[in-house]
Amino acid sequence: MIEFIELISSMDARKKFFDVYSPELKTEIIETRNSLGRVTASTILAPHSLPNFPRSTVDGYSLQASDSYGASESLPVYLKMVGEVSMGAEPDFTVKPNQCAMIHTGGMLPKGTNAVVMVENTQKSQQDEIEVMRPVATGENIVEVGEDIKFGEELIPAGKQIRESDIGGLMAMGITTLSVNQIPKVGIISTGDEIISPENELSLGQVRDINSYSLSAIVSRYGGIPQVYGIIPDEEETLHKIAQKALSECEMVLITAGSSVSYRDITSLVINKLGKPGVLVHGVNIRPGKPTILSVCKGKPVIGLPGNPVSALVIAKLFVVPIMERLLGITYKNPTATITAELSVNLSSQSGREDWIPVRIVTNKQSKYKAEPVFGKSNLIFTLVKSDGLVRISPEDTGISAGEHVEVILL
Amino acid sequence: MIEFIELISSMDARKKFFDVYSPELKTEIIETRNSLGRVTASTILAPHSLPNFPRSTVDGYSLQASDSYGASESLPVYLKMVGEVSMGAEPDFTVKPNQCAMIHTGGMLPKGTNAVVMVENTQKSQQDEIEVMRPVATGENIVEVGEDIKFGEELIPAGKQIRESDIGGLMAMGITTLSVNQIPKVGIISTGDEIISPENELSLGQVRDINSYSLSAIVSRYGGIPQVYGIIPDEEETLHKIAQKALSECEMVLITAGSSVSYRDITSLVINKLGKPGVLVHGVNIRPGKPTILSVCKGKPVIGLPGNPVSALVIAKLFVVPIMERLLGITYKNPTATITAELSVNLSSQSGREDWIPVRIVTNKQSKYKAEPVFGKSNLIFTLVKSDGLVRISPEDTGISAGEHVEVILL
Numbered sequence A, B: 001m002i003e004f005i006e007l008i009s010s011m012d013a014r015k016k017f018f019d020v021y022s023p024e025l026k027t028e029i030i031e032t033r034n035s036l037g038r039v040t041a042s043t044i045l046a047p048h049s050l051p052n053f054p055r056s057t058v059d060g061y062s063l064q065a066s067d068s069y070g071a072s073e074s075l076p077v078y079l080k081m082v083g084e085v086s087m088g089a090e091p092d093f094t095v096k097p098n099q100c101a102m103i104h105t106g107g108m109l110p111k112g113t114n115a116v117v118m119v120e121n122t123q124k125s126q127q128d129e130i131e132v133m134r135p136v137a138t139g140e141n142i143v144e145v146g147e148d149i150k151f152g153e154e155l156i157p158a159g160k161q162i163r164e165s166d167i168g169g170l171m172a173m174g175i176t177t178l179s180v181n182q183i184p185k186v187g188i189i190s191t192g193d194e195i196i197s198p199e200n201e202l203s204l205g206q207v208r209d210i211n212s213y214s215l216s217a218i219v220s221r222y223g224g225i226p227q228v229y230g231i232i233p234d235e236e237e238t239l240h241k242i243a244q245k246a247l248s249e250c251e252m253v254l255i256t257a258g259s260s261v262s263y264r265d266i267t268s269l270v271i272n273k274l275g276k277p278g279v280l281v282h283g284v285n286i287r288p289g290k291p292t293i294l295s296v297c298k299g300k301p302v303i304g305l306p307g308n309p310v311s312a313l314v315i316a317k318l319f320v321v322p323i324m325e326r327l328l329g330i331t332y333k334n335p336t337a338t339i340t341a342e343l344s345v346n347l348s349s350q351s352g353r354e355d356w357i358p359v360r361i362v363t364n365k366q367s368k369y370k371a372e373p374v375f376g377k378s379n380l381i382f383t384l385v386k387s388d389g390l391v392r393i394s395p396e397d398t399g400i401s402a403g404e405h406v407e408v409i410l411l
Helices: A010-020 A164-172 A211-221 A236-249 A266-274 A309-328 A381-385 B010-020 B164-172 B211-221 B236-249 B266-274 B309-328 B381-385
Strands: A027-031 A060-063 A077-084 A099-103 A115-118 A122-126 A129-132 A154-156 A177-181 A185-191 A225-232 A252-256 A277-282 A293-297 A300-305 A339-343 A354-363 A369-373 A389-393 A405-410 B027-031 B060-063 B077-084 B099-103 B115-118 B122-126 B129-132 B154-156 B177-181 B185-191 B225-232 B252-256 B277-282 B293-297 B300-305 B339-343 B354-363 B369-373 B389-393 B405-410
Touching: A010 A277, A010 A293, A010 A309, A060 A077, A060 A129, A154 A164, A154 B381, A164 B211, A164 B309, A164 B381, A185 A211, A185 A236, A211 A225, A211 A252, A211 A309, A211 B164, A225 A236, A236 A252, A236 A266, A236 A300, A252 A266, A252 A309, A266 A277, A266 A293, A266 A300, A300 A309, A309 A354, A309 A381, A309 B164, A339 A354, A354 A405, A369 A389, A369 A405, A381 B154, A381 B164, B010 B277, B010 B293, B010 B309, B060 B077, B060 B129, B154 B164, B185 B211, B185 B236, B211 B225, B211 B252, B211 B309, B225 B236, B236 B252, B236 B266, B236 B300, B252 B266, B252 B309, B266 B277, B266 B293, B266 B300, B300 B309, B309 B354, B309 B381, B339 B354, B354 B405, B369 B389, B369 B405
Parallel strands: A077 A099, A185 A225, A185 A252, A252 A300, A339 A369, B077 B099, B185 B225, B185 B252, B252 B300, B339 B369
Antiparallel strands: A027 A177, A060 A099, A060 A115, A077 A129, A122 A129, A277 A293, A293 A300, A339 A405, A354 A369, A354 A389, A389 A405, B027 B177, B060 B099, B060 B115, B077 B129, B122 B129, B277 B293, B293 B300, B339 B405, B354 B369, B354 B389, B389 B405
16 A cells, blocks of 8 residues: 655646756757647747838828928828839839829838828829828838848747747748657556456446546647557556557656556556656645656656546646646747636635646626536546636645635636 | 728627528537547437446445444454455455455445445454444445436537547547537638748748738637638639639638728629628728628628738637637637736727737736737737737727736737
């Protein structure tokens, strides 16, 4: 019987782990158009200024700003129109004082002009003449060369997960391929004599494998490739062999135990045999998820997750996801988006222990969010299925009162 | 010159659109293990109770609870141990009064028992005898038949986007295939004489296509398949032909105009020729994104997005994503997770207009989030690239003051 004599906080557990672990990242070149969610391997600088020509932001007339000074509706300025700017081309004419050219949004300013008056503020007086009824300042209604970004400026920092707008920015600069970190493979092993594959009929005493699939999904969602190694009986030799194979083929290995606290703690024994330094953390003061194991073997993370599928998912969010972010090379990280909601009932917790409570989000009559705890034993998968997210009670607190605002991390 | 005489609010625009539009969904059967993010086509009910046997949640001894009543450390109850429950099997023995059986977490309770005493609260007195030092109540430390979910109960509602825990729940019930709504194809057309493909060298007056790629990425991220139809010159006939093709091949079509407000509004002309009812909304009182067109042609949404890449992305979030959710059949929707941050400076806005301001999230010394607006003309893609999210100023407000808390929707 394993006793968790020394339970440490989740923050200390992560620290202990990351003091030892730092991955070597491999990179590859991919097409920018397919880079959503991938992580930049290096800082990308602007290869040229954008725009590379002065561009109109409105439909109107390009002119020398000083020519419009003093213009008003009662006393308009008359300008001769000497041409129309074609879209996508450099104007082949020059605008002289007291002249102007018709221009459309996105058009290039002809030589001799430094502003655009909006068509709404003009009137055609003759075929080739307009009345300007409002003065414009130098630079008005145009985007200057380099105003979006200047040659050599940082476009995207290294270690950033590419978003839609980043793809847009890269394409705007003609950067159609990109050096990104490789996608890590994560090996997943389920253990337990009572676990069977979901395709099979249940006999009494058996339960179907949940963790191989929910952990695969979490690995996929956060940008890794899951590699499932099947269900291994509670047998040290077999588990060791499979774990060795997984460790050689993957960048991280997850082992979920069939029993949350097994009478024989095979997982930690096997992990310690896989390589140095082995188990770093065994037991975290958190509920659900106490029997978590964090270890590094031959430079790779091997994480022992509770067999209980609810704990396994919570622990995956708390420990596996941050390790995956390291494996992905994410160094420029957005804060986690949450939902702020009013807690519907009192929640109590043991001081010193971190609790994660599944909640359902409901919208009340004032369209404010309420968080309603979904109660149930911590090993019931359907408490999570019925929940929208998780609320944390920190180790310093002994609970949260009804009516308090909590942050809900979506599942 | 198009004038937006009648600008409507984004809420009214959505209402006007969804009053007319409702898609017919096609379904398909897929493997549950690959269903992350897919949307259930129908409600799924529990095919059996879970667990289907009474299960221990701890390591200890299975017993008749009444046998332990009155037990204490000074006056323990002695029970004869008649067997050990094997994991994954139905115990082949029965426990009589004043007897017990060794059991492990997840093990099936033998007949004759209705509770489990934790091993920590027992002591071995002889090879086949234990001392129970604490009483247990009926049902203590066990999960009853159907306690996770009961036969016939709703497992997952129709119209829900599958998450990790849902996959876990389905696998636990042996549901290895799933009926889901088909993934919608979204056609994307960029228009504009000045737009060139990102692979090409820029001549003066030209800009590279951004929208085909950033919109493809947003379609992918929200669960659709983007289909890019290339860059079409500002020419009605050509655009009409391509738009017709896209409409016949896709479930939704996005057309981004080269110019945000073109002197000839080709897009709306073409849309009205594609089919009835045609353009429903033209011009929304929002910045950026005023020249947005919402239409339905032959039962399919055709959305005209501003050519300005920043507007196109904002409008895609506000209008295209909700339409995609309808196309995906999402009816059970989580609220959007956000980041609550303190605004760093005053922001002003025109009353009656909805503004979306790009902001960067920074963490201050008290580890609180601050939202710092990233200023720049609304058509500069790098204002978005440098931003973490968007802050909304509602049409009722004329601004937000520095120090107020705002919700930031991540980009």
